[in-house]
Amino acid sequence: MTFEPTPDFAASLDAQDPLRDFRDRFHIPPAPDGSESIYLCGNSLGLLPKTARAAxxxxxxxxxxxxxxxxxxxxxxxxxxxxxxxxxxxxxxxxxxxxxxxxxxxxxxxxxxxxxxxxxxxxxxxxxxxxxxxxxxxxxxxxxxxxxxxxxxxxxxxxxxxxxxxxxxxxxxxxxxxxxxxxxxxxxxxxxxxxxxxxxxxxxxxxxxxxxxxxxxxxxxxxxxxxxxxxxxxxxxxxxxxxxxxxxxxxxxxxxxxxxxxxxxxxxxxxxxxxxxxxxxxxxxxxxxxxxxxxxxxxxxxxxxxxxxxxxxxxxxxxxEAGGMSALRRKSEQLTAYLEFLIRRLQLPATQLEIITPSEPAARGCQLSLLVHQNGRQLFDHLAAAGIVGDWREPNVIRLAPVPLYNSYRDVQRTGEVLAAWAKAE
The missing domain is CATH 3.40.640.10 (Type I PLP-dependent aspartate aminotransferase-like (Major domain))
Known part of the structure; x- marks a missing residue:
């Protein structure tokens, strides 16, 4: 697939996504502005299923x-x-x-x-x-x-x-x-x-x-x-x-x-x-x-x-209900590939930012680890201020994990926009 960085392209992928309705089966934490956050931290703690309380x-x-x-x-x-x-x-x-x-x-x-x-x-x-x-x-x-x-x-x-x-x-x-x-x-x-x-x-x-x-x-x-x-x-x-x-x-x-x-x-x-x-x-x-x-x-x-x-x-x-791990994995590979595309199109030098997670789909899950050589904590705080929840690992790695059960392509596309704004300011 040829990816595009636009909201319309992300919306088209979401419209075709057979798992899109599962997002509504989870509680999405609020962002600082009161809207839904973009939660990319499922590799640390997954979100609350709405069925959990009844269970x-x-x-x-x-x-x-x-x-x-x-x-x-x-x-x-x-x-x-x-x-x-x-x-x-x-x-x-x-x-x-x-x-x-x-x-x-x-x-x-x-x-x-x-x-x-x-x-x-x-x-x-x-x-x-x-x-x-x-x-x-x-x-x-x-x-x-x-x-x-x-x-x-x-x-x-x-x-x-x-x-x-x-x-x-x-x-x-x-x-x-x-x-x-x-x-x-x-x-x-x-x-x-x-x-x-x-x-x-x-x-x-x-x-x-x-x-x-x-x-x-x-x-x-x-x-x-x-x-x-x-x-x-x-x-x-x-x-x-x-x-x-x-x-x-x-x-x-x-x-x-x-x-x-x-x-x-x-x-x-x-x-x-x-x-x-x-x-x-x-x-x-x-x-x-x-x-x-x-x-x-x-x-x-x-x-x-x-x-x-x-x-x-x-x-x-x-x-x-989602179709098991094979169905989740199909979406996961595409979501993660889209995030990788958006980061690589920033064309930042390796001395500033590297993706240290393998590019081969079989060699990674739904996580990209960004090694930020300059101002890493400032980037993490910039993402958080924009409502993007990631994970910081010392000394200078940001982990972002688009999870197929509740993350959308629009989540990933919006993350790309926030990263592009940071890169431009740098």
Whole structure:
């Protein structure tokens, strides 16, 4: 498609957009002038679905009218709430319902999974991760390797881009995995790097890791609800994700975990056990001796957080109603490409502003990271004053994420106008 920078062109794209009506299913925060803001910060916190209040109110009513019996009776018995969420959550990440469970928060799930899938020995103890990963991953891995008696500086190997580049090459990741060989216990990468917006080739990385005998997992915080994934088919060992970004399930909302089907009945796999992960048929017998549920549900510790899960159920229903991840991804690729077109047509020198997110659609989600070498904070404030909500990351990166469920082409076009006005003033 040949893009144009005009409001009429953006309006024509919006008129043809099969997802255009979903914008009205969300609450759009106001801009400083009282109009709707242009919200490009779904990579940090997604917007509130209008169905969320009713979903939570249903559970308030169940609590009010049934009290403890709400666990067993009513429209959505709490005893089985995680089971109701599994099919839709599995569709988001390309898994089987057996392989997915909604529980806890992301870092808790990451720790629970690392207990099972980081099993170092005296010779195979290293972990491979991307340099500058989100702090949750850094801190989790530091503590896990210490737990096993290793020094983080020796056990954790960080991947860094080539000099003069901002993103990692798949061949370099594969080469490092091969180089580490039988010293490598676990590979843990973000499915999408939070800072650059780069999508990693999870299938290729998983193959490379398995070829040297390592387990492979991904933190999908910025990937879930953003890109199409096929965790089962890619043979990924484990993964976890939050739901408050592209899945719009509320601040601090519940999280998801994936454990591949081949581990579903490996009940002797080391794990931290809890009551809710115990065999449901015997759970209320209150006996000693942990017998895990098959699949990812066997990693549960405690009963579900019903109110956050209710919001998540409402948000997952919107994803399904929109046609699933393939439909969202089609619009996402075009929205992001349009934003890239508008930024590049400013023809700013790389010494002033760079897009450090890859240009290839398959190598990015719906986020562009702008490395602003001069007056970056002033640009961020300029966008905010115009009602454009982005995300600032130290020392000088602005992240803009046009989300297909609620952003329009007019949002992106208007952002281009504001950026052009700033560039002209510069």
């Amino acid at each position: 939570v109110e249903q559970e308030f009513q169940a609590w009010e009218q049934r009290a403890v019996e709400g666990h067993f009776h009513g429209a959505s018995p709490w005893m089985h709430y995680h089971e109701m969420l599994a099919p839709a959550a599995a569709r988001v990440v390309g898994a089987k319902p057996l392989e997915v469970v909604v529980m806890n928060n992301l870092t808790t799930n990451l720790h629970l999974l690392l207990i099972s899938f980081y099993r170092p020995t005296a010779t195979r103890y290293k972990v491979l991760m991307e340099g500058g990963a989100f702090p949750s991953d850094q801190y989790a891995l530091e503590s896990q390797v210490k737990l096993h008696g290793f020094a983080p500086d020796e056990a954790i190997v960080e991947l860094l881009p080539r000099p003069g580049e901002h993103t990692l090459r798949t061949e370099d990741i594969e080469a490092k995995i091969q180089e580490l060989g039988d010293s490598l216990a676990t590979v843990l990468l973000g499915g999408i790097n939070y800072y650059t917006g780069q999508v990693f080739d999870m299938a290729a990385i998983t193959r490379a890791g398995h070829a040297v005998g390592a387990t492979v997992g991904f933190d999908l915080a910025h990937a879930a609800g953003n890109i199409e994934m096929h965790l089962h088919d890619w043979d990924v060992d484990f993964a976890c994700w939050c739901t408050y970004k592209y899945l719009n399930s509320g601040p601090g909302g519940t999280s998801g975990a994936f454990v591949h089907e081949r581990f579903a009945y490996q009940f002797d796999l080391p794990r931290l056990a809890g009551w809710w992960g115990h065999d449901a048929k015997e759970r209320f017998q209150m006996k000693k001796g942990f017998k895990p549920m098959p699949g990812a549900a066997g990693w549960q510790l405690a009963n579900g957080q019903i109110f956050p899960m209710a919001i998540h159920q409402a948000s997952l229903a919107l994803v399904d």
